[in-house]
Amino acid sequence: MIQLALWFAFGCFGLALLCCLYRVVFSNALTDRILALDTMTINVIAVLVLVGIAQGTTIYxxxxxxxxMFGFVSTVAFAKFLLRGDIIE
Incomplete structure (x- = not known):
């Protein structure tokens, strides 16, 4: 039963990743692209956790x-660049 739930979750997160990828590629606004990349980061984290559950290892x-951590730092850097035009003051 857990395998069925894992495959369903993989499908849902895969579809979410494709939707976010569409938004990154075909969006006009830079803010939409930044939010889509942040959402893709969250979805990839969820997929990594699901792979860890499926494999039974803790490395994932x-x-x-x-x-x-890297996703958070990159989102903050993108937002700071969008607001101020530079990252390092």
């Missing part, structure tokens, strides 16, 4: 934590 959870 550590990778998800690293990806979350």
């Amino acid at each position: 959870f550590e990778a998800a934590m690293l990806f979350a």
Whole structure:
């Protein structure tokens, strides 16, 4: 039963990643692209956690934590660049 739930979750997050990828490629506004990239980061973290559950190992959870940290820093850097025009003051 858990395998069925995992495959359903993989499908849902895969569809969400495709929708976000569409928004990144075909959006006119830079803010929409930044939000879509942030949402893609969250979806990739969820997929990594699902792979960790499916494989039964903890290495994917550590990778998800690293990806979350880098995703947060990159989103803050994009937002700062959008507001001020530069990242380093």
